[in-house]
Amino acid sequence: MLVYKSGFDIYHCMYRVLRLIKNCPNQSIDYDRVRIFDYFYAFPYQAEKIRFVQNSGYKKNDFKLPKNKYFSIQDDKQLFFELAGVVDSAVRCLAACGELDISYLKQGRLKIDCEKIHLEPRQYGSCELAGVRSKLVQLFSTCFYDLPLSGKNGLKARTGLMVDKYDA
Template identity: 30%
Template structure:
């Protein structure tokens, strides 16, 4: 039985990364933040378990929607870890096309360049995709990654106890 899921499609991953980066205020985020935010884009129901900063949770929980028995993860933390290689391929593909800065990627940041992205490509997104990407880019991707109140700690998807800060 062959099953398709966009999480494992590198081309869909490039699309997701571009859509998320277009919705981050400075069009830049740490690589690990992109990995976390991408998981919430793929599986928005996980937002229901996110520890939101004060005032940001109402809309996030509304966007979470109901959990589907056809689209659930047994262990989101394990899934994020397993997806690291695919996320590295996505970032390398974006850097290779000049859509993100290669030097910034070597430092662990994903920074959008001024290269133009086809309107036709981003126009493939649905209104739900745009609303979710806008929320994730402006609310979750802007949370600092490290520390006890950082994105890694709030999501509980990556180890944070030994982070500096």
């Protein structure tokens, strides 16, 4: 049986990355933030595991979706690291096409030229799923954009996907 997982589709990953960057201040964001965002956008059923910032206006219930045994994930971190190659390939492809500024990419940041990109958000899947995905874009382009990546209350610790204790 052939099963399609949009999380492992490089072209869908390019769309996810561009959608996030386009909604961020200055159309620029750290590479690690993009990886974390991409995981939750590709697998929105995992978003309720995020530890949210107090007084941010977001709650776990905002991201709650009906349980589905086919979307359960055994090991979040393993899947996150498997997606690293997909995100890296998508970012390199966008840089090769001229959509991303290569000088920023060398610094570990992604920046686009908004004049070139025209994204029309398409709704696919259920309305509940589309609603959660649009809330995730808002969350990562506003509240989580300003969070430090490292530290006890940083983005890596809040999502539990990346280890931050070895960061300098």
